[in-house]
Amino acid sequence: MSSAATQIAPPTAPSPGEWKTALLELLRVLRSRDLSDSAARSLALASATRLLADSTPAAANENTPRQTSVLALDALRAQLRELQLTQQLRIDCVLDPKSTTTVPTRAATTARRWTTHAITLLCNQTRVSRFHVTWYIGATQIVISIRDDGPGELDGQWLHNEIDLGGLPRPHQLDVRCIPRWGTEIAMTHVIGNHNLARSHLPHGHPLTTLNTRERDVLNIVARGEKNRAIAEQLGISENTVRFHVTNILKKLDVGSRQEATAKLFEELH
Structure with a gap:
């Protein structure tokens, strides 16, 4: 070299x-x-x-x-x-x-x-x-x-x-x-994270136990920040039906917004 x-x-x-x-x-x-x-x-x-x-x-x-x-x-x-x-x-x-x-x-x-x-x-x-x-x-x-x-x-x-x-x-x-x-x-x-609500995760008497299966499905998707149209497409239902479920969720959980409902879900799962 x-x-x-x-x-x-x-x-x-x-x-x-x-x-x-x-x-x-x-x-x-x-x-x-x-x-x-x-x-x-x-x-x-x-x-x-x-x-x-x-x-x-x-x-x-x-x-x-x-x-x-x-x-x-x-x-x-x-x-x-x-x-x-x-x-x-x-x-x-x-x-x-x-x-x-x-x-x-x-x-x-x-x-x-x-x-x-x-x-x-x-x-x-x-x-x-x-x-x-x-x-x-x-x-x-x-x-x-x-x-x-x-x-x-x-x-x-x-x-x-x-x-x-x-x-x-x-x-x-x-x-x-x-x-x-x-x-x-x-x-x-x-x-952030994966948030899925199942009735078996909840203690007896918890407000989230009042939700039926479809309402839990809706809340799981609401917690991901999705709007009504996206929720309707994922669940194969109409936007009016989504609005109906969201109204029932807020009433059963005694909260005034989707964010508050999401917070209740997060608190329970974490």
């Missing part, structure tokens, strides 16, 4: 910092309106964002089963900070005051990735400079709400598909609203 060859240093893998710098530069270029192929540009933009999310150190050890909700949102702010600076965006992240004090670490990680992915997709439009993000962390679900100040002219179906099939776990519930001259709003729900 020649002496020249022996002086060549072996290739080394980029450091996490180098990966992040490269990805941020890629995002800056991809947002340029000079690129003609919008479909390829959108795909590359989403891919780079997911790589950026993966390169960001977690705020809490993934082996730690739970973390505080405040810490989870702080980690989101940190993850978005460089994107915010390089893209000249203002991103306000707020924790709903009704949120629980802690959240499963894995669920928080998924929610951060969804949020980052959605914001990047919303950047695929002109005249957007500000985002407002709200996280509601409940006992059984995380609800993510994102609104921008853009023109609201994105194709809602395209946006829905890109979020739903963007390479991440699918949201259990996804709502997209694109309103011209008002902006775009995205709501995503991530169900």
